[in-house]
Amino acid sequence: MMAGEDVQADNDLNWYVVLTKPRQENRAQRHLAEQGGEVFLPLLTVEKLRNGKRLTQQEVMFPGYLFLRCRAQSPLLNKVRSTPGARMLLRFGNEPVVVFATLVDNLRDRLEQHETTLFSEQQSVRITSGPFKDYQALFKQYDGEQRAIVLINLLNKQQELLVELNHLSA
Structure with missing residues (x-):
């Protein structure tokens, strides 16, 4: 052939x-x-x-x-x-x-x-939209099927933030 x-x-x-x-x-x-x-x-x-x-x-x-x-x-x-x-x-x-x-x-x-693109605990992620767009955060855990809790540094303190999964990238 x-x-x-x-x-x-x-x-x-x-x-x-x-x-x-x-x-x-x-x-x-x-x-x-x-x-x-x-x-x-x-x-x-x-x-x-x-x-x-x-x-x-x-x-x-x-x-x-x-x-x-x-x-x-x-x-x-x-x-x-x-x-x-x-x-x-x-x-x-x-x-x-x-x-x-x-x-x-x-x-x-x-x-x-x-x-x-599934995230694991303590993985560094970037927020891709919303008021915290382009902020770096640490993935903490999933919160349902569409959201996640991430840790973000604000005012020299680590804060939990609830974010839609489609607004996160690795």
Whole structure:
């Protein structure tokens, strides 16, 4: 196989959107992968409070959907409806929806960045918006799913400040 043929082979692959049965995204992912498809199920790591304890768990980013990469003429596209956990391909009219590879790649990159931005105790963080924008602080702890308590030096004294997680960067 020549180098040009390898590029051409990659260009024949498309990403499609598969609709899944409720809460069966993992099952559909497993069975589609077993049938030879490349499957991408975007997962987010989230922290939740349960009974006063902080738990980290993975949740599906798009409940009821996943991405399948295969050739346009692949028999796998016709098998989606009979795959356990899957319902059908997302379609516009009679044609399955094709998703740009750059969109899927960008989504993967963003999820990888999100995974690395979880904060740990005593980690130095920067506040990115609000009245304390550009201040350095120390991460103390999470306060629910969307906020954190940070320690900031004000008037020569360390103060606790409640900040939205999306207003912090490492």
